[in-house]
Amino acid sequence: MTRIAISLTVNGTPTELLAEPREQLADLLRGGLLLTGTHVGCEHGVCGACTIEIDGVPARSCITHAGSCDGAVIRTIEGFGGDAVMAALREAFAREHALQCGYCTPGMLVAARDIVLRLPEADEARVREEMAGNLCRCTGYRGIVRAVLRVLAARRQGLQD
């Protein structure tokens, strides 16, 4: 099958790639760029493990073929090193025991960061609703919800000071 040329900006670096048209973005990132922090779980958009940022918003990289992303700006979990919200979430995830095996964690963090920034007033019910698209088989979700709420509360506090 003929490969197609794709330009992506991945974690701040412009990149030219060749991809099979059938290749999903997650597989290109993992296999082509060795960015293995993006995890592939269910491969039909339900589990959320592959959630990354495409053009600034979270999206499923397992059901988005690479060709449709030509020209896009991609940020994977490896690209959030200098991000203050992500740093706060990482710390809260550790503190609240929001992960065990870690398979779901990269997708959880990308989804959680979107909630913190988009829905600063979210309460527990809203956090649970918004996180319903990310499955965890270890924690039972309580720690994850507490971690997201902790960051939301800290930011609200910070904004008042």
Next chain:
Amino acid sequence: MKPAPFAYARPKDWSDALKLLAAGGRPGAGTQSLGPLLNLRLAQPDTIADLRHLPGYAGVARAGGAIRIGAGTTHAAIEDGAVPGRVGEIMAAVARRIAYRPVRNRGTIGGSLAHADPAADWVAVLPALGATAIALGPRGERRIPTAGFVTGIFETALAVDELLRAVELPVLPAAARWGHWKFCRKVGEFSKATACVLALPGQAPRAVLAALDAPPLVIEDARALMADPVAEAARLLDGLSGLTAWRRAIAGTALRHAVELAGAA
């Protein structure tokens, strides 16, 4: 699983897109429904014609007394208020309950309607709101009432040489009452039974029952349902064949909840 091989084409304009369609290309938009089918190899198209980059594919505009929503407008944009007025308020609440935000960021209203999964949200909601599908074919645009758009499971009234270009919604008065209820055991999963009721001042209310593995059932005059939801739901469900007992029960429940919500709003 990984998709079977296919070729990828990005049409630069609408006539290019129609040519690709005529050559057997499968239209793709956000691929949030098509993507899973590709991965499961339930869909094995030779070519995907990616419509996402077509001019005017996404966006909302007032068109006379109506609101025209480009087929490529995402659920997330609708959730965030892209559609103005009362109808936009209703659609934003519906959009928020479609799958999950990362899916809504990419999935589109037109892609979902043209995909015609009976359990999908816009398949049920657009007929209830009185929407019209705008198809584009070699002879130009054709208007199809959404009440008759979905004709079967993954089947629509689009001709083989037509694409879905937009949907058109009526402007609704602020006093429009709306009820929407779907049965999902988990947030974001596909509905097992969906009901909607739209009641406009001075008009007979309209209801839709959907997500029952069949095209939506549109009840243009739902006065009897509003008057006695239990008895009328039972009568309507008697007319549907092949429903298991639990499906029948939740379908009746969906209708009753939708009526109640429309009454309260």
